[in-house]
Amino acid sequence: MSSGEVVLPIIDLSGYIDPKSPEDKQRVIEEVRDAARQYGFFQAKGHGIPLDLQQDLLRCMSNVFNLPKDEKLKMSFLENPCRRGYEAAGMSHREGDALPDAKECFFVGREDPEVELSGFYGPNVWPNLPEADFRGPTIWSILLEGLNQPLDLVEQFAKRPIVPMKLIRYPPHSQAAAGQFGIGAHTDFGGVTILFQQPGKDGLEVWHEGREEWIEVPAREDIYVVNCGDMVQRWSGGAYKSARHRVINKADGERLSCATFWHGDVHATNPLRPDDPNKETVGLLLAKRFRNQYSFTKEFLAEVGVGAA
Ligand SMILES: O=C(O)CCC(=O)C(=O)O
Numbered sequence: 680m681s682s683g684e685v686v687l688p689i690i691d692l693s694g695y696i697d698p699k700s701p702e703d704k705q706r707v708i709e710e711v712r713d714a715a716r717q718y719g720f721f722q723a724k725g726h727g728i729p730l731d732l733q734q735d736l737l738r739c740m741s742n743v744f745n746l747p748k749d750e751k752l753k754m755s756f757l758e759n760p761c762r763r764g765y766e767a768a769g770m771s772h773r774e775g776d777a778l779p780d781a782k783e784c785f786f787v788g789r790e791d792p793e794v795e796l797s798g799f800y801g802p803n804v805w806p807n808l809p810e811a812d813f814r815g816p817t818i819w820s821i822l823l824e825g826l827n828q829p830l831d832l833v834e835q836f837a838k839r840p841i842v843p844m845k846l847i848r849y850p851p852h853s854q855a856a857a858g859q860f861g862i863g864a865h866t867d868f869g870g871v872t873i874l875f876q877q878p879g880k881d882g883l884e885v886w887h888e889g890r891e892e893w894i895e896v897p898a899r900e901d902i903y904v905v906n907c908g909d910m911v912q913r914w915s916g917g918a919y920k921s922a923r924h925r926v927i928n929k930a931d932g933e934r935l936s937c938a939t940f941w942h943g944d945v946h947a948t949n950p951l952r953p954d955d956p957n958k959e960t961v962g963l964l965l966a967k968r969f970r971n972q973y974s975f976t977k978e979f980l981a982e983v984g985v986g987a988a
């Protein structure tokens with residue numbers, strides 16, 4: 680069941696990024712804290728990302744997804760040592776769902792020259808499109824400017840963060856099989872997710888535990904959706920929620936979105952609680968999660984602690 684009553688707060692981040700007074704900054708900090716506690720999600724405006732960059736991103740995403748199927752499959756993320764590149768529809772299946780997700784995706788990360796740490800760092804796969812139309816400043820500006828973390832904390836755990844970015848295209852729901860979701864219900868497992876939705880293409884729903892119902896999150900122009908993953912929930916001792924969410928494309932046509940997952944350094948442990956008995960690193964979390972999708976070396980698995988338990 681969906682509800683028109685609960686609306687995720689829209690927080691104006693400009694009060695933190697460009698404060699006119701100390702109170703401005705404090706108000707944003709409190710609004711974000713309250714939303715992360717209550718919902719695990721909020722909508723963000725005043726983020727400083729120019730609208731024309733957002734529109735460029737959408738245009739570039741369409742260019743990628745509109746490539747011929749065989750060209751997309753040549754860039755399959757399953758054959759890439761860094762899990763970058765193309766994931767076709769039907770390749771992800773959420774536990775408990777009758778059918779795999781209807782979406783297709785394209786994964787991008789930080790551009791590094793060499794494959795390192797079994798593929799957590801390394802070069803991207805780029806489609807055969809004019810460079811200005813896809814890679815580079817557009818994506819990186821969006822990525823960097825979209826992150827508004829307390830800086831002193833960030834410096835501790837994000838010297839060389841792992842930041843996968845997932846471009847997603849959902850087919851119209853009418854094309855999906857009965858019981859098939861664009862993306863099935865899940866929590867994000869890592870750090871903070873910054874989601875850009877194609878304006879006017881609604882479909883995201885967030886589970887509200889207290890009310891036991893799905894809250895619809897509209898796809899509004901110039902509004903990003905931010906949510907906390909399982910790692911943030913753990914790092915914050917449960918103060919911040921990692922909320923379940925799913926996508927049922929409500930638009931007549933296709934729906935585009937872009938999710939950027941901001942996980943922190945491969946060796947980072949809980950920066951909020953250095954005394955946290957759980958010493959799981961970001962690398963270990965990702966290694967457990969993606970074990971069957973990367974070709975991890977034995978050395979790497981030993982380094983991040985897989986098999987140590
Ligand atoms: O496309 C969306 O609106 C949500 C995507 C999402 O939840 C994910 O990729 O984890």
Ligand SMILES: [Fe+2]
Pocket residue numbers: 865866867924
């Ligand atoms: Fe998600």
